[in-house]
Amino acid sequence: MRRTRTALRGAAAVVTAAGAVTVPVAAAGLAHADTGQVPYQCKIFSTTFDYNATVTVTTPASAEVGDEVTVEADFSNLPGVAPLPVNSWVTTGTVTVSGAQSGSAPIEAPKRTQTIPAYGELPIGKVSGKLTLSAAGAVKIAPAGLTIVAEAGAQATITCAPKAAPAPLATINVAEGGPGASVSPSTVVQGGTVAITGSGWEPGAVELALCDAGGAACEAGDLTDVTASADASGKLTASATVAESAAPGARTIVVTQGAVSKSVALTVTEKTAPPTGACADQPAERCGEQQINLTVNGGPLTMSRQPGEVDLTPVTLDGTEQTATGSLKQVEVIDARGGSTGWSLTGTLTDFSAPAGTKIPAGNLSWTPSCTGAPGASAVTPGSTGPLSTATAATLCSAPDGAGQIVGGTFTAGAGLKLTVPPATGAGQYTAVLTLTLS
Template identity: 90%
Template sequence: MRRTRTALRGAAAVVTAAGAVTVPVATAGAVLADTGQVPYQCKIFSTVFDYNATVTVSAPASAEVGDEVTVDADFSNLPGVAPLPVNSWTTTGTLAVSGAQTGSVPIQAPKRTETIPAYGELPIGTVSGKLTLAAAGDVKIAPAALTIVAEAGAQATITCAPKSAAAPLATIGVGEGGPGASVSPSTVVQGGAVSVTGAGWAPGPVELALCDAGGGACAPGDLTGATGSADAAGKLTASATVAESAAPGARTLVITQGAVSRSVALTVTEKTPPPTGACADQPAERCGEQKINLTVNGGPLTMSRAAGEVDLTPVTLDGTEQTATGSLKQVEVIDARGGSTGWSLTGTMTDFSAPAGTKIPAGKLTWTPSCTGAPGASAVTPGSAGPLDTTTAATLCSAPDGAGQIVGGTFTAGAGLKLTVPPATGAGRYTAVLTLTLS
């Protein structure tokens, strides 16, 4: 919500438009947590800003090959950069894995719903993921990328990356333990093949299934030609083809042998569709297609007004009511949110007062609103003509919700002003303040 105050004055009245350092917080037990400072560089719309995050990473102190462990990263509040109130947000990201095992851990947090004022700090909190341990030795975990998708009338995406590779904040001592597995490649296109290797398995066949990111909702048709077994030494070899109909995104490959089950993260990407249109029947070496994508980032809802004061016409008392007139300074509203939520511009004002202490009630001033949209803008409606009030807001201009359609554009608003000056009014220069609120 943005406000602007306009002073109203006159001869009987006038209108005026006035580097990581780790600190162990646990040194014994099943889970260890280390805290460090991670300098991030973030971007929202076209604005780049720094986020010196305090991050605590928690992970088991020890585990065995094949174990699936939970890794938590607790982030300090994000600086207040959103130009509009935020109503809800989701946080995702990755943790970097190094040491005996390399790669990354996808992390995410449940959607948070609360109202954060414009430019208020955004709580991030704990973001969690699961890592399947595939090799013995020390596996180190460090903060990496972070993405926050905020709802603020329109969707705003904040992307953050460490300015340099962050130091590990957790180390898992991984023993040989039970069976382990890894998949190659870790990212596969729909219709692509994957191979699975591992050690510590009992001799005999294994079963493969492709499931959602949490290891559930396994779809039988998402893998074709799946086959695999472990030899007498416990060495696992398996392969499968990801069906072209398999849902893209973060998935989990589950390897099962009797009562033993292991999960490995797998990302499925969407297959590029075959040529259509003009290239459908042409040889590939003579006709090609390129997919062109566009990202449209939403902006803020803002208003501004023309500078200077608006003087009502002076009046001379003669024992009868007098009328002073004028025009409100032009106000410009820009709705660049890219959503379907409308807006309204309303006004309240104080009584007119003179240095001698005499007053003219606010209700003696009436306005006749006008507003228009620039070419391409959505519909806009002027408010009703009538008196202004000290507490009840009157509408100068409004844009309705889009009812499923996108609204926005640039709009100008103004109003003709008329002040009725009572016969019994003290001579002098009067001032009042008009406050315009955009919401």
């Protein structure tokens, strides 16, 4: 909700309308967690704000080289900055890894659905991910960046980065263990290729299989073009193509050498059909399609007005009722939210008062609103002609809800003003204040 105040003054009547992966129990120790304060600087649209987060990071206290462990970061609520009610949101981010192993790991949380009022605090809560341990020693985990994509009639993206490198909040004591393996990328489309690397293997051939999320139900034909072996130092180098017929979803690559096996999580996404299918029966070298995507981010609902005060025409008392006239300074409304929710611009007015203490009631001022939209803007309606009030808001301009259609654009609003000055009015300079509210 935005407000602007305009002074109205007069001389005798001049009005100034002026994803988690489980570590085998035998490999992972009890959970280790620590809590700290992380100062973030965040941005939504063009607005930046501070987020002094309380963060608890939880990991296993101990594990072995090659284990995949769950890293969980629990964040305190984000300050209330969204100018519109939020209906759902998705949180993603990263943690930094240092010590015996360096780099970063992604974390994410499932989509949350809850109605948060405009400017209400946004619960972040637990955001988790997986990390493959590749070296023995103390591996330290610290929170890093966050991204929150919120749905509020339009999509709003909030990005947060630490003002300084946060201190580690959890440490995993990693021991030398059996052979380890990791896969890249961790998400692959049907028909895509993955690379598997690791250490601690016996020199020689290694077998790969694509299985379900639990490491079972392995289908022989789900991996093709497989090459996998370990060199004399035990370094594993492997690659494979995920068959186009492989079932999409959470899967596992099982790496086996003799009686030893390691499981690595892999997400397989479905290969989409051509955008229109127009090239389905055409040779690939003669016909091709490219899908072009566009992300449109919503903006705020704002208002502004021409500077200065509004002077009504002066009147001279002659024992009869007099009339002073003028025009409201032009107001501009920009609705860049990209949603179907309408808006309303309303006004209230104080009584006119003079330094001597005499007054002219606010209701003596009436306006005749005008309201137009710029080219391409949605429908807009001027308010009704009538008196203003100190308590009851009068509508200057409004845009109705879109009823499934998008509302938005740039709009200008104004009003002709007419003040009735009673015959018995004290001479002097009168001033009133008009408050316009956009909601």
